[in-house]
Amino acid sequence: MLLIKDADVNAQGGYYGNALQAASSRGYEQVVKMLLIKDADVNAQGGYYGNALQAASYGGYEQVVKMLLIKDADVNAQGRVYSNALQAALYKGYKQVVKMLLIKDADVNAQGGYYSNALQAASHGGHEQVVKMLLIKDADVNAQGRYYSNALQAALDKGYNANINAQGRYYSNALQAALGRGYKQVVKMLLIKDADVNAQGRYYSNALQAALHRGYKQAALDKGYKQVVKMLLINSANINAQGGHYGNALQAASYRGHEQVVKMLLINGANINAQGGHYGNALQAASHGGHEQVVKMLLIKDANVNAQGGYYGNALQAASDGGHEHLADTLLKAGADQC
CATH class of the missing domain: 1.25.40.20 (Ankyrin repeat-containing domain)
Structure with a gap:
């Protein structure tokens, strides 16, 4: 009308x-x-x-x-x-629409917009098939972006692939982003592409810390994160690298109560008394989290029960702040100084 x-x-x-x-x-x-x-x-x-x-x-x-x-x-x-x-x-992974646009010579490397480029948009959505299509069309995996800094980080915040070692914002690089999200298959792809497992970053400092941050439940960890950590160690990840919120990999694993990973790290030479990070050391991190088995493992391996440092000062204060009476008792029996 x-x-x-x-x-x-x-x-x-x-x-x-x-x-x-x-x-x-x-x-x-x-x-x-x-x-x-x-x-x-x-x-x-x-x-x-x-x-x-x-x-x-x-x-x-x-x-x-x-x-x-x-x-x-x-x-x-x-x-x-x-x-x-x-x-x-690409934001929502409409494969057929993407195909039509690519047939019409859409510029896969055009810059601009919230995601900065097509590969970041697809990567953020975790759309593997679409990402593959873009890569076939020579999408620049190293193109720098806006929010995620590069396609890989975006892909990795949700699940796929870009400048493998490019430094960026919250996750600092693609490998850390993938690990922070627990994308095991993505991690494999990145390692195949020679991602730098020891690249230094920001919040998580390195790939090991990013991987260890994930997995609140032991069952989930045993099924996925343990294998991811193994992959990183096989690829020469520096087990004692310092930096980031958790200071080192052992502290990150201890904070989350990842028993199997803590064992793995100790077997592979992790420094049990390494200082640094928010919790000062691994024992303090495990104590504040109330992870009794991890605390016991660390004590058996001669963790310094009276080591000073970190937000809570020492392990006993950390356990006390968390209200973990049984752990406070364990630490006291291990010689924790009450003064």
Whole structure:
């Protein structure tokens, strides 16, 4: 009815910028057809999605994307939030839409938008098949980005692959990001690609700490994280590397109560009395967490029960702060100084 009354199909304004973007964002095929017949500008810029193709791509509306591409929609037109149609489609892993855009020569390395590039967008969503498609099209795995610094970190915050050793923000590098999320298969891929297991970072300092941070339940740890730690050690991870929130790998494992991993680290030469990190040492970390078996293991291996340092000062204070009476008793029997 509006078209019969000569409504301007290309009028600009509002959240969607124009009518075509609004219809495309909802996947309204018939409406899109009508607007295109009335010469709606397929490449009109503006609105939240930047253009109609990005709006349709973000929603995964294959038929609408086809119609827009047939009408010569600019596959590389820059937008606002997602930078381009490819990045918009990749956020949710719409494989068929991605295929159509790539056939139309979408620039896999175009920069911009929240995720900075297509590979980061796909990586953040953990869309393995889509990531593979991008890599086949020579997506730059080393391209630097915005929030995740590089594609691998984004991929790794959710699950896949980029500049393996590039330094970045919270996770510092791809391997740490993958490990922090517990993506075992991703870790394997990164190690095959020669990821630097000893690259220094920020919060987790190194790959071992990132891996050990994960796995709150022992059962989950035994099934996954133990194997991940093994992989890192096989690949020459420095077991006593210092830095980060937990100071070292043993402290990180002790804090989480990862009994099997603590054993593994000790067998492989972890320094039981190494100082550093929030908890000062492994014994203090395990004591505050209330992990009795870990505390006992550390004491058997001659952990210094009166070692000073860290947030709580010593292991006894850490156990007391956590309200772990049984552990306080264990530490006292082991010679903890009450003064």
